[in-house]
Every structure is written in C-alpha cells, then in structure tokens.
Amino acid sequence: MPKVNMKQGKRWTSSHRLLKLKNKNVFLRTNRVVEKVLFHQNFEAYGIQYLHLGKSYRVKASRGIILSAGVIGTPKILLLSGIGPKTHLDKLNIPTKVNLPVGDNLQDHITTGLDLILLNQTLGIGIEQMLSPFSVFEYFLYGTGPWTTGGCEVLAFVNTDSTDVNRDTQPDLQFMVMPLGINEDIGVHLRHLMGISDYTWNNYFSYLNQMKAMTILPILLHPKSRGTVRLRDANVNSLPIIDPGYLTEQEDIEVLLKGINLIKKLINSRSMEKLGAKLNTNIFPGCENFKFDSKAYWECYVRHLTITSYHPVGTCKMGHEQDVSAVVNYDFQVKGTNNLYVIDASVMPTITSGNVNGAVLMLAEMASDIIRSKDFFSRKKCSVIEIFVSKDFC
Numbered sequence: 001m002p003k004v005n006m007k008q009g010k011r012w013t014s015s016h017r018l019l020k021l022k023n024k025n026v027f028l029r030t031n032r033v034v035e036k037v038l039f040h041q042n043f044e045a046y047g048i049q050y051l052h053l054g055k056s057y058r059v060k061a062s063r064g065i066i067l068s069a070g071v072i073g074t075p076k077i078l079l080l081s082g083i084g085p086k087t088h089l090d091k092l093n094i095p096t097k098v099n100l101p102v103g104d105n106l107q108d109h110i111t112t113g114l115d116l117i118l119l120n121q122t123l124g125i126g127i128e129q130m131l132s133p134f135s136v137f138e139y140f141l142y143g144t145g146p147w148t149t150g151g152c153e154v155l156a157f158v159n160t161d162s163t164d165v166n167r168d169t170q171p172d173l174q175f176m177v178m179p180l181g182i183n184e185d186i187g188v189h190l191r192h193l194m195g196i197s198d199y200t201w202n203n204y205f206s207y208l209n210q211m212k213a214m215t216i217l218p219i220l221l222h223p224k225s226r227g228t229v230r231l232r233d234a235n236v237n238s239l240p241i242i243d244p245g246y247l248t249e250q251e252d253i254e255v256l257l258k259g260i261n262l263i264k265k266l267i268n269s270r271s272m273e274k275l276g277a278k279l280n281t282n283i284f285p286g287c288e289n290f291k292f293d294s295k296a297y298w299e300c301y302v303r304h305l306t307i308t309s310y311h312p313v314g315t316c317k318m319g320h321e322q323d324v325s326a327v328v329n330y331d332f333q334v335k336g337t338n339n340l341y342v343i344d345a346s347v348m349p350t351i352t353s354g355n356v357n358g359a360v361l362m363l364a365e366m367a368s369d370i371i372r373s374k375d376f377f378s379r380k381k382c383s384v385i386e387i388f389v390s391k392d393f394c
C-alpha cells in the first residue's frame, strides 16, 4: 500500500488509516490472490474468484467490484478475466469478453546518475551512524535519529525547455538529492536493491569504496516511451511479462542528458565546491569506447545506468468512451462492462509531474464520490417532476 507521510519517525500508509477506522462495513481478508472477475453474459460483473492456500473461492458482489491491484496487478486480473487485447488473449486461449487495450500505455519515472558526485567529506548520515546500536535505540525508543531518514533530503523541479515561454507550467525533470551514494554500504545491500550486476559493481562502484559519494538523481518526469504488461500464460500463479520500454524514444535520453549537464553545473557552484564536490570520472562499464564527458559517452552512460523511481502508471488508461486507447471511462468504469471499476495508478492516462502516491489518493477520493453518486441515482425512484428536470438521474 502507498506511503502517505511521516509520524513518529515512520512512513505511514493509507492502510494504517483504513485499519484505524474500524468501519463495520469493511471486511479485510489478507493472503488472498484475486484470480479473475466473474461475469454474467460477458459484461455484467457479479463477483470475483480468488485463491487462498491453493484453493479457489468465489465471492459475489451485490453492487459492484472495484479493482485496486495496482499498475501490474490490475491489468493481470483483467486479462485473466478475458478483458484485454483480443490478439493477446487468443494466443493464450482465453476467450475475449471485451477487446480493450489493457496493459498498454505503461509509463514510469526513470533516472540515472548513481554515485556521479564525489565529495571530500560525509554529509551527516553514513553507514557508521546507520549501524550504530545508539541509532537503533533512538529509533525504537523516541522515533528519532538516523533510522527515521527517508533517504531523500531535497527535491527540485525544473523545466529545461528554454523555448517554452511559460516555463513555470510543467517541469520535465525532478532532482532527488540524497546525502550518500550506493557505495556507502560497500555493496552489502543497496546494490542488490538496485539490481546492479557483479560486473558493473566490480568495475565501477567498488572503486569508490574509499570515497564519499552523494546522489543527485535527475528524474525524467514526462517520458515519451511506453511499455506493456502482458500475461505469460493463463495461470494466475505465473508472473506477468513487464516490458517497461524505457528509452525507446530518443527524446527521453535528451532530457536526461540535460539533467546531467545541470548536475555538472551544480558541482561547479560555490556551495558544492566547499564540500569538495567533483564529477566521478570513472568510465562506466560498456562505455569504454567513448570519450569521457562527450555527448556520446553520456548517452551510453544513460542507456547503461537506467533505474526506475518506482512510479509506474497507465496500464488501464482513463478516457472518453470513444477513445480506443482507453480502458476505463471518466466514471472509472471498465468500458463495455457493468458494475466493474478500476481505482489505482493504472487509470492515469499520463504520468504526474512528481511522486505519484498523492495523486492516487486524490483519484480514489474522487472515484468514491462518483461511484457512490452513480449508485445512489441508479437506485433512486424518480418522481414525475424529476423526470422532467433531469432525465439522466432517473
């Protein structure tokens, strides 16, 4: 579940609030995997089928079903239910109930630039403080200290398009500033978290073991590249095939290169000079054939060092009923079905100009109002006057 804010040194999530509410009409069942949605006549959703301890169960819904399984989980459930691109479902022998572009339009915020800045001093938090028993003590006793850091200390948003007269309108880059590099833990944990191979670690990051690094990540906010989520087969236990399509559009590389140029300018600023900041001039493995600091070198670097910032969206795109690229309409309803809704980051047609979670929560608030009012009006018995005043609602 998503992150919301910090309290007593911990990141809190929307589930914390939900659990606190103790609503009598909320029943939580954990350790269940939803397999598919059940339909009458291929369009009327009436329940779901889920797996629990290897057995399948069915639950009926009297009013409607809301899928909130996220950008990968929701398209997976829809595809297994026969809602998706017919060509793909045909290959897996899943009968198509509604032919929709489920799983297309995958977008993500990507970044580069790990350990690109080297310093001659530590900035506050280092591995020693993290591993100190005092830090552990401080965290559990008072909710303070190094263990409460979110990692990222500063965020900045920039519109790098110098031809855009209205430069305040939409940033294309976000900078995430962290006071340490991934070399800080000498390869024990962070590099595995980032999926860095032994070869790259040994030939690039491990050289920095005796040095202090800091991180300014340039994050591509509005990628042009698109990816897909598809089923591997018709088995609910199989992992889906995620093709993120990162950097398939050259424009995305150009924006990240602008980000690296801005970082180089920052390094030369007086404040950074005071910290002894300098550019990491080690050649990134795979880019040995390019002259360091040339455009070709940085393009190679970006292609080799691309990481997600964990903000995927868009695989069940929202749009007009007539929009063939849309999966849900503006009422969050899956097109061509009844009583089936999607509320999560998958409905975003394009990605946000910043972290996604707040926008997901706002979508959820809005969706609950829309769905509740739809449900109210569909049940409402209309008087003769109301029929004349507003035919839509009766």
Ligand SMILES: Cc1cc2nc3c(=O)[nH]c(=O)nc-3n(C[C@H](O)[C@H](O)[C@H](O)COP(=O)(O)OP(=O)(O)OC[C@H]3O[C@@H](n4cnc5c(N)ncnc54)[C@H](O)[C@@H]3O)c2cc1C
Residues within 6 Å of the ligand: 001, 002, 003, 032, 033, 034, 035, 068, 069, 070, 071, 073, 074, 077, 309, 310, 311, 312, 343, 344, 345, 346, 355, 356, 357, 358, 360
């Ligand atoms: C490591 C990490 C760090 C992040 N940091 C930030 C941040 O600092 N700020 C920010 O704004 N955003 C952050 N995000 C992104 C943010 O968490 C997501 O954008 C947000 O949670 C998306 O919400 P969602 O409701 O779409 O999906 P999710 O929060 O992913 O919820 C989907 C839920 O459905 C469940 N599920 C999936 N399939 C099934 C199934 N078949 N049956 C039953 N349950 C299923 C999943 O287990 C999950 O609990 C981060 C993400 C990650 C991974």
